[in-house]
Amino acid sequence: MSKPPPRRKKTTRVASGKPKPATDSAKKKPSRQDEPASVTIDVSAVEVPELTPEEERDRLNLERRVERAFYEAGKALMELRDRRLYRSTHKTFEEYCRDRFGHSRQQSNYLIAAANVYENLTTNGCQNVGDGNLTTNGSQILPSSERQVRPMVQLKPEQQCVVWQQAVEQAGGKIPSGRIVKDIVDQIRERTKIPNPYHLGEICVLVPKDNPDLRGKAGYWGAIAHVGDYSCTVQCWDGDYTVKIEHLKSLELLEEDCQFMQQLCLRLRQLHSLAGRDEAVDWLLQGLGKQAKPYLSSLQAKLLTAVEREYKIEWKRQK
Known part of the structure; x- marks a missing residue:
């Protein structure tokens, strides 16, 4: 006997709980009651009082x-x-x-x-x-x-x-x-020709700016040795530099401070002129040559004196 063909299961759609989207025709227009109420706020102008004569x-x-x-x-x-x-x-x-x-x-x-x-x-x-x-x-x-x-x-x-x-x-x-x-x-x-503002003996700092001759000399200080119309010659610890006035900046020191730094510059120049000096001397010279201050610390003074003694340099303060 031939078997009867298997029966197909019937599929039934289950209605979901979600409501069907309403059609355009079914959409309701919001009524006036649904619209947010408009509020009118009265802002009163605040009057800023003028300053009194005393104020x-x-x-x-x-x-x-x-x-x-x-x-x-x-x-x-x-x-x-x-x-x-x-x-x-x-x-x-x-x-x-x-x-x-x-x-x-x-x-x-x-x-x-x-x-x-x-x-x-x-x-x-x-x-x-x-x-x-x-x-x-x-x-x-x-x-x-x-x-x-x-x-x-x-x-x-x-x-x-x-x-x-x-x-x-x-x-x-x-x-x-x-x-x-x-x-x-x-x-x-x-x-116009504005007079050179610097004077002999004044202590100034070199300002290289765009001057290639002063490259690496930023911060060097020295005493004015010559005053020209638009330039000055400055005596620094390692030599003389003739520069325009825009490459100088005065320290505006008192006369006694200028005299101290002039004497210090001469001492440094004398050490710099020594042939075959130790590298440590150059370190000291470069440090003091960029320290634009009218005084030495206690240690700096001792180091400078010790180096002068080492090279048998007798220094007496000049008046």
């Missing part, structure tokens, strides 16, 4: 103090230096400035020089303006930072006034930046 005076006084901050600092540092009011705690003004104020003597010198320029501008009334163009100090447009006057430090008082007036005009009647002042000083140097 105006206070603001003017505070602005003046901010503007004059670098000037007051420079004048105070000048008195501390000139009267040597640091002598009870420190041997040198440089050490005092570093420990007390956290900056170098050079920074102090910048502030002192800037204070002199500021005082000149205010004394001579170099930039008076009309009532319609008053600045915060009420009558003059004056510097508000040391960097704005640094390029004018080496100029004569009357030249400082001219430069500052031109800088204010170029800045549109506002306080000019240091770059604007420097550009005007450079232009004046090109047009």
